Amino acid sequence: MKDNLEHIFKNLENQFDLEEPSIGHFNRFEARLNKTTTPKKNFKLFSYVAVAASIVLLFGVWLGTSFSSSGMELATISPEMQETQSYFVSVIKNELATIENERNNDTEQLINDALLQINKLEDQYSKLTLELKESTEDKRIIYAMISNFQQRIDVLQSLLIQIEDLKQLKTQNNEKYV
Numbered sequence: 001m002k003d004n005l006e007h008i009f010k011n012l013e014n015q016f017d018l019e020e021p022s023i024g025h026f027n028r029f030e031a032r033l034n035k036t037t038t039p040k041k042n043f044k045l046f047s048y049v050a051v052a053a054s055i056v057l058l059f060g061v062w063l064g065t066s067f068s069s070s071g072m073e074l075a076t077i078s079p080e081m082q083e084t085q086s087y088f089v090s091v092i093k094n095e096l097a098t099i100e101n102e103r104n105n106d107t108e109q110l111i112n113d114a115l116l117q118i119n120k121l122e123d124q125y126s127k128l129t130l131e132l133k134e135s136t137e138d139k140r141i142i143y144a145m146i147s148n149f150q151q152r153i154d155v156l157q158s159l160l161i162q163i164e165d166l167k168q169l170k171t172q173n174n175e176k177y178v
Contacts, residue, residue: 051108051124053099071129074145077136088149095156102163106170114159121152 075082103111125148134140 051103052100055096055103055115058119071126072136073129073134074092074132074142075131077142081142084146085149088146088153091153092149092156095153095160099156099159099163102160107163108164110159110166114155117155118152121148121155124148 040090074085099111099114125145128141128145128148132138135141
């Protein structure tokens with residue numbers, strides 16, 4: 001095999017292109033590379049994927065802060081409170097999934113604003129878990145935690161109503177101009 005390679009190289013001797021490219025070749029090549037742009041469809045897809053990834057990340061952070069080990073959750077108080085917490089968490093998850101399906105350029109700002117409100121409520125909930133850890137007998141903290149879950153659900157349901165109103169308004173405007 002070694003002999004074959006040597007034979008091939010001897011036959012190709014003096015046939016290799018050893019010339020340098022002409023002056024400006026690299027600049028012209030680089031300019032051509034810079035001229036090509038990504039298609040708009042890829043950009044739209046990328047923006048939706050980026051938004052979805054940010055929501056998943058936000059939801060992951062929310063789960064991490066809502067159920068932190070430093071505080072005491074409702075579920076640790078009694079089986080009834082565990083059931084209550086599970087119910088609220090599942091409703092919130094479902095509402096977030098529904099909202100995520102409604103995300104588009106028209107609803108982006110509404111959704112982001114609502115998620116900021118949800119984050120504030122989650123921060124309050126985290127503080128309540130710490131207070132509950134200090135005083136497990138204080139019913140006011142338990143009521144405040146339940147109220148916090150209800151407020152989050154209210155924010156999400158209000159957002160869904162606003163999205164529906166926006167869709168109806170857009171449909172009415174489209175019908176006017178058709």
